[in-house]
Amino acid sequence: MADPAVCRRIGAADSPADRRASPGDDTILTAGYASNLARKGSASAGGYPITAWSAVNALGTTTRDVMAALDAGRPRMSAPPMGTPFETLVGAVDDALPPLPDALRPVDSRNNRFVQRALDEIAHSIAAALDRYGSDRVGVCVGSSTAAMDRIEEAWHVHAESGALPEGFDVLDGGSAAGLAKALRALTSITGPLAIQSNACASSGKAFASARRWLDAGVVDAVLVGGADSLCQMTLRGFGSLGLLSPEPTRPFSADRRGINIGEGAAFALVEREGDGPRLLGAGETADAHHMTRPDPEGEGARAAMAAAMADAGVAPADIDYVNSHGTGTPFNDAMEARAIRSALGPGNDPLVVSTKGYVGHMLGAAGATEAVFVLHSLDQGFVPASVGASPIDPEIALAVPTERTDADLRFAISNSFAFGGSNVSLVFGAAR
Amino acid sequence: MKPVFVRGLGLFTPGFASPEAWCDGKEDRSIEKPDVAILEGALRRRATPLSRLAIEALVQAATAARADLGTLSTVWGTAHGEHTPAIKMLRMMRVGEGRVSPTQFHNSVHNTAGGYASIATGNTGRSTTLTGGAELAGAALFEAWCLVETQGEDVAVVLADEPLQAPYEHAQPTAPLSLAFVLSARESGALARLVTIERRPTPTPTPTPTPTADVDARFGDLLIAPAVSLLEAVVRGVDGTVAVERGAAPDASVWSVGLESIPR
Numbered sequence: 001m002a003d004p005a006v007c008r009r010i011g012a013a014d015s016p017a018d019r020r021a022s023p024g025d026d027t028i029l030t031a032g033y034a035s036n037l038a039r040k041g042s043a044s045a046g047g048y049p050i051t052a053w054s055a056v057n058a059l060g061t062t063t064r065d066v067m068a069a070l071d072a073g074r075p076r077m078s079a080p081p082m083g084t085p086f087e088t089l090v091g092a093v094d095d096a097l098p099p100l101p102d103a104l105r106p107v108d109s110r111n112n113r114f115v116q117r118a119l120d121e122i123a124h125s126i127a128a129a130l131d132r133y134g135s136d137r138v139g140v141c142v143g144s145s146t147a148a149m150d151r152i153e154e155a156w157h158v159h160a161e162s163g164a165l166p167e168g169f170d171v172l173d174g175g176s177a178a179g180l181a182k183a184l185r186a187l188t189s190i191t192g193p194l195a196i197q198s199n200a201c202a203s204s205g206k207a208f209a210s211a212r213r214w215l216d217a218g219v220v221d222a223v224l225v226g227g228a229d230s231l232c233q234m235t236l237r238g239f240g241s242l243g244l245l246s247p248e249p250t251r252p253f254s255a256d257r258r259g260i261n262i263g264e265g266a267a268f269a270l271v272e273r274e275g276d277g278p279r280l281l282g283a284g285e286t287a288d289a290h291h292m293t294r295p296d297p298e299g300e301g302a303r304a305a306m307a308a309a310m311a312d313a314g315v316a317p318a319d320i321d322y323v324n325s326h327g328t329g330t331p332f333n334d335a336m337e338a339r340a341i342r343s344a345l346g347p348g349n350d351p352l353v354v355s356t357k358g359y360v361g362h363m364l365g366a367a368g369a370t371e372a373v374f375v376l377h378s379l380d381q382g383f384v385p386a387s388v389g390a391s392p393i394d395p396e397i398a399l400a401v402p403t404e405r406t407d408a409d410l411r412f413a414i415s416n417s418f419a420f421g422g423s424n425v426s427l428v429f430g431a432a433r
Numbered sequence: 434m435k436p437v438f439v440r441g442l443g444l445f446t447p448g449f450a451s452p453e454a455w456c457d458g459k460e461d462r463s464i465e466k467p468d469v470a471i472l473e474g475a476l477r478r479r480a481t482p483l484s485r486l487a488i489e490a491l492v493q494a495a496t497a498a499r500a501d502l503g504t505l506s507t508v509w510g511t512a513h514g515e516h517t518p519a520i521k522m523l524r525m526m527r528v529g530e531g532r533v534s535p536t537q538f539h540n541s542v543h544n545t546a547g548g549y550a551s552i553a554t555g556n557t558g559r560s561t562t563l564t565g566g567a568e569l570a571g572a573a574l575f576e577a578w579c580l581v582e583t584q585g586e587d588v589a590v591v592l593a594d595e596p597l598q599a600p601y602e603h604a605q606p607t608a609p610l611s612l613a614f615v616l617s618a619r620e621s622g623a624l625a626r627l628v629t630i631e632r633r634p635t636p637t638p639t640p641t642p643t644p645t646a647d648v649d650a651r652f653g654d655l656l657i658a659p660a661v662s663l664l665e666a667v668v669r670g671v672d673g674t675v676a677v678e679r680g681a682a683p684d685a686s687v688w689s690v691g692l693e694s695i696p697r
Contacts, residue, residue: 153523153526155601159600172566176564177514182566193575196569199562200542200543200544206561209561210576213583214579217578217579234538237531237532237538240532241534292545293535300557301557421549422552423547423560
């Protein structure tokens with residue numbers, strides 16, 4: 001059952017001027033529709049309301065529990081449930097989650113169980129959108145980096161020891177995003193466009209950018225946006241081999257920061273053409289074109305992503321009250337991002353800058369959606385969470401990083417995600433009107 | 434959405450190093466791997482087989498479209514992802530402490546090709562990578578079409594996959610394949626006009642001068658393979674509707690693209 005406190009009721013249309021031209025037949029797209037290029041025009045100037053959201057992660061398996069822990073400044077890192085050659089902590093989902101229905105057994109995985117749980121939380125809002133717009137006018141765009149890599153690893157070991165893969169295991173359905181796509185279709189009944197974004201740690205941030213494009217193009221009336229990733233050996237050992245894992249709880253922006261804790265879980269947000277709720281206002285996507293793993297130390301790509309997102313949203317740097325940073329807790333990322341934020345927002349503008357990775361770890365492909373949902377909750381409830389672990393703040397960061405929860409009448413917020421391959425995305429969200 | 438125009442194409446698979454060679458059936462067995470001249474030095478040494486495959490198709494299509502690789506937006510699609518580095522790391526995890534190579538790790542993300550291409554060309558613009566199942570090729574074309582519609586940019590769609598390796602391989606043999614399409618709002622010099630993209634019950638196959646049976650024989654159940662039909666239809670100047678997805682059932686909805694030829 002969905003939680004009414006976090007699943008907002010779908011309201012009436014904001015205004016007729018916010019309506020886009022709709023297709024005259026039942027196909028998804030047909031040539032010759034009126035152009036919807038008016039990016040700065042009436043249709044998208046007010047952004048798109050987000051009417052429901054959910055999250056499942058180390059803080060809990062209900063959105064209510066997750067947000068209660070965020071409200072209380074209560075992180076939850078623990079020892080990895082699997083052995084690793086590196087000393088580190090993770091943000092793991094400890095509670096057992098129900099399996100997928102029998103018909104979806106080939107795609108059942110820890111990752112898809114996170115998806116199922118998070119979708120259950122907002123099931124009535126998704127159903128209402130399908131009723132309201134028609135299933136082919138609702139899309140789904142989800143980011144994932146590893147999908148169910150844990151099942152691929154398990155199958156590898158079973159094969160190495162027995163000479164055969166586990167009975168019925170198929171690498172695409174059972175381990176890759178093909179299985180995620182099948183689960184999303186079956187669990188949501190959405191028949192509009194479906195895309196799985198896989199841009200490493202920027203995956204589910206970029207899913208919001210796609211959703212905005214689809215709505216701007218007039219080809220859908222709602223998009224279920226999300227992200228999902230589950231812990232696996234490959235990411236733990238991979239980040240370990242790069243020397244990026246912290247042996248203690250991650251401490252973004254702290255002078256004592258030592259690296260990343262990996263996390264897992266799923267988050268979803270229902271972005272609609274009409275309705276009540278905080279709004280998706282803009283997105284900026286750039287590439288560093290610098291190095292596969294190291295960000296441009298000057299943060300130019302990150303700065304450009306924030307500048308593009310603000311321009312897309314039609315908001316000025318002075319309007320931004322809160323930045324939910326990428327904030328991985330590595331010495332390099334946080335220094336680069338701080339430079340980029342100072343540069344993008346300019347002198348005299350002093351938004352509160354938080355990393356929420358201290359609560360749940362770095363959820364990789366699910367990080368962008370999870371952090372977006374944290375921002376939506378903050379815009380809705382009027383507060384900025386404590387940036388846990390930040391004290392003592394690195395003086396080189398030179399940003400307003402709150403180490404305590406701060407009540408604030410927030411107007412606009414930025415959420416950043418940066419990734420391997422130099423992929424950057426910044427999103428601008430606004431409070432409900 | 435308004436129609437978009439195909440301004441350039443790319444294709445690489447062993448034996449065929451261009452869309453024209455493929456469509457003419459001119460197989461050259463000496464062609465095994467793409468050259469990818471834009472990757473130099475360390476990038477050339479480190480780039481994965483999938484990245485080379487994908488970037489080769491991108492360069493072909495961008496060259497044909499006379500597009501600037503330094504600014505062209507890109508939408509990449511790969512269903513199997515970076516399978517070769519992933520298999521290497523799975524092997525490493527059973528040796529000693531099970532440490533993995535940092536290079537293999539950063540090479541294992543789905544957007545590896547996009548990363549290498551952006552570094553090689555200095556392109557700081559928009560690039561995104563999609564994955565997924567049977568819907569992937571249609572979803573990538575749809576994403577690019579929305580970019581053309583909302584941003585007015587030329588966009589390259591690059592689809593690439595390697596065969597699955599043991600022990601995960603499927604029964605059907607598969608060759609590596611990459612395809613690229615440069616989509617644009619500009620008609621001048623275009624090869625074809627794409628007029629619809631929609632998910633609908635499998636369209637009646639549009640007759641083409643040569644059967645596509647070779648696609649199935651060569652690429653088995655590679656999920657991006659149906660998009661070869663769209664490339665062939667553009668090259669041959671076909672008017673009609675082409676499915677770019679295999680349906681799970683005969684009446685299942687699949688991504689389909691309606692196209693019109695442009696007299697040349």
